[in-house]
Amino acid sequence: MRAWPAADSRRRTAAKERADLATLQLGVRYRRVFVLLLGVIISVSAVVVLMGTIGLFAETRSRPLTPSEQNQYKQEEIARRWQAWPATGVFPDEVKYLGLDRAQQYAKRVGIAPETECAKGVDASVAGVLQNHGCVTMLRATYMDQTASFVITVGVAVLKDEEARVSAGEELTQDDRVGVLPVAFPGTVSERFGPDQRQRTSWVGAGPYLVFSTAGYTDGRTRAAIPPEEILHSELWPAAKSVGNQIAYFLADPPKVPPCTQGNVC
Incomplete structure (x- = not known):
């Protein structure tokens, strides 16, 4: 039987409506999946950002320093003093020492030499040790x-760290004829102070520093010209050691450590 045109048109319309409805329902399902996925991504991102913010706050907020951090602070502060301090801070204008009968006296600074390479400031046998251990x-x-009556040259050898200083100290000779080279300043009481005028030399360790000292007479007498008994009983050497030890103490005096990572308030 031949279908009427109107009936056929209604069937095509109904089929199209069903197809449109199916497409719409599929689009709704896709949209729901997309919205759900987007919500998950946003939620995860928010959690990550929140955790990062909490972690950053925990890392940056002020807190008490651990014993290890306190020790590191001290070492770093002491190690930078030779650069952070002015030359007159490393070598004060006056340094206390003990004279005869333990009387307190003061050594007066004559002059400060220009900074120099380690090998140029000490005897050759000492220079090799310092260079091998990274003297700065x-x-x-x-x-x-x-x-x-006496002149005293103090030399501060700056090592890369305290461990290097200890290693270098273990290799230094105990010969008191070698050590830091004297520095003479023309027109002063030290102008005749040279290597031959050194009576004795020594050194002491302090932080990353080896502090050398050597002394002689202002009248230019050589070591060879001084009787051994005078060298042993002279006031010269105790004064020289005391001055060197004082400067070593200044350099390695433990700094005050802040209790917290951001100052005095945790």
Whole structure:
């Protein structure tokens, strides 16, 4: 039987409506999946950001320093003093020392030498040890005792760290004829102070520093010209060691450590 045109048109319309409805329902399902996926992504991102913010806050907020951090602070502060301090901070204008009968006296600074390479500020046998252990630089200054009878050169060898200083110290010779080279300043009581005028030398360790000291007479007498008994009983050497030890103490004096990572308030 031949279908009427109107009936056929209604069937095509109904089929199209069913197809449109199916497409719409599929689109709704896709949209729901997309919205759900987007919500998950946003939620995860928010959690990550929140955790990162909490972690950053925990890392940056002020808190008490651990014993390890306190020790590191001290080491770093001491190690940078040779650069952070002015030359007159490393070598004060006056340094206390003990004279005869343990009387307190003051050595007066004569002058400060320009910074130099480690090998150029000490004897060759000492230079090799310092270079092998990464000596950074050499600082030197000359003092005279309170009576202007003695001159004392103090040399500060800056090592890369305290461990290197300890290793270098273990290899240094105990020969008291070698050590830091004297620094003479023309027109002063130290002008005749040279290597031959050194009576004795020594050194002491302090932080990453090896602090050398050597002393002689302002009248230019050589070591060979001094009787051994006078060298042993002279006031010269105790004064020289005391001045060197004082400067070593200044350099390695433990700094005050802040209790917290951001100052005094945790």
